[in-house]
Amino acid sequence: MNLSIPPNAPTVYVVDDDAAIRDSLGLLLNLKGYRVQAFGSAEDYLAAVDPDAPGCLIADVRLPGMDGLSLQATLAEKGIQLPVIVISAHGDASTARTAFKAQAVDFLEKPIDDNQLFNAVATALALDTARRKEAATGAEMRDRLERLSRREREVMRLAAAGKPNREIGEVLGISPRTVEVYKARMMEKLQARNLSELVRIVVQFDNEVPPPAPDEEAA
Numbered sequence: 001m002n003l004s005i006p007p008n009a010p011t012v013y014v015v016d017d018d019a020a021i022r023d024s025l026g027l028l029l030n031l032k033g034y035r036v037q038a039f040g041s042a043e044d045y046l047a048a049v050d051p052d053a054p055g056c057l058i059a060d061v062r063l064p065g066m067d068g069l070s071l072q073a074t075l076a077e078k079g080i081q082l083p084v085i086v087i088s089a090h091g092d093a094s095t096a097r098t099a100f101k102a103q104a105v106d107f108l109e110k111p112i113d114d115n116q117l118f119n120a121v122a123t124a125l126a127l128d129t130a131r132r133k134e135a136a137t138g139a140e141m142r143d144r145l146e147r148l149s150r151r152e153r154e155v156m157r158l159a160a161a162g163k164p165n166r167e168i169g170e171v172l173g174i175s176p177r178t179v180e181v182y183k184a185r186m187m188e189k190l191q192a193r194n195l196s197e198l199v200r201i202v203v204q205f206d207n208e209v210p211p212p213a214p215d216e217e218a219a
Contacts, residue, residue, distance in 0.1 A: 010125050011055035014038040015045045015071065016087070017063050021110070025058065025117070032118060042066035042074075051080045054132060056105070056124035061088040061095055069095070072102050081131060083124035087112060141205050144190050152186040153206075159183055159195070160202040 012034045014025050022038040029036045035055075039045040042063050057075070059068035066074070072084050086099040091109040099107050105127065106120040148156065151172070158168045165176040165183070172179070192198040 009035045010128065011035045011037050011053060012121055012125075013045060013049070013055060013057045013082075015040075015042055015057065015063065015068070016060040017041060018060075021060070025112070028114060028117065029121065034121065040064075042068070042071035045071070046074065049080065049082075051078065054125075054128055056083040056085065056121060056128055058085045058087060058121075061086060061099075062090065069098055069102070072099065072104065076102065081128075083127045085120045085124055138205070141190075141201060145201075145205055147189055148186060152182055152189070155179060155182040156186050156190075156198065156202065157206065159186075160199045160206075 012029050014022055014029075014036060016022050016025070016038070017040050019040070022040070026036040026038050037048075039048070042059070043065055045057075045059075046066075057071075059071050061068040063071070068086055068088075072086065075082060075084070083105045084099075084103070085106050085108065086096075086104045087108045087110060088095060089110040091107065096107040105124040106116075108116055108120060145153075154172055155168060158171060163171070165179040168179045169176045174182075187193075187198065190198065190201055192201060
C-alpha cells in the first residue's frame, strides 16, 4: 500500500469478480498514487458505497448477479453521479455503445493497457472534481439568493432585465434613490460585481429559488 496517499484523496473503486484482475488493477493504481477499494460483485459495492465520497468506478461488464451495465444504470437511478469506466474481456460495439450512452467515461478491453487505464482514471477523477466544484458553487449561490428580501428580488429581476432605476421605481412604487439602495444591498449579498454577473446569476439560478412568502419584507 502506498502510504503517501493523502487521507482525503478520491477513491478508485474496482468491481470485478476475478480476484487476479482486482489485485492487478489495485496494485497498478495504488503505485500510481491512487487510493483503491475493490469488490467482487456489484451488490457488494452498492452495499458499501458512500454516495458523497469523491472518486470514480471501474466496473467489469460480466459480473455474478448484477452486471456492470446494470450497476451503471443503478447508480444513475440512485442519483450517484460517480464517473464510470467500463471494462470487458468480451468487448463488442453494442456493449460499448450502451456504456457510452449511459455516460461512461471510457470502455476498456482486457487485457487493459496501463496508459489507457491511467488516462481514463485521470479523466474520470477530473470530471468528478469539476462536478463537485460546480455543485458547491451552485449551492452557495442558491443560499445567497434565498437571503434576499422580497423587494431585493424584485429589484434584481427588473435590473437584470435591463430596466433603469427610474423605471424600476415606477414599477415598484418607490423612488429611484430607494431603488439604488436596494440594488446596492442586493448586489452585495449576491457578490455580483457588475450587471453582466447579475444577469448570469438570474439566468442560471433564479428560477430555482422559491418565490417569497406573501408576508416577506417588501419595502
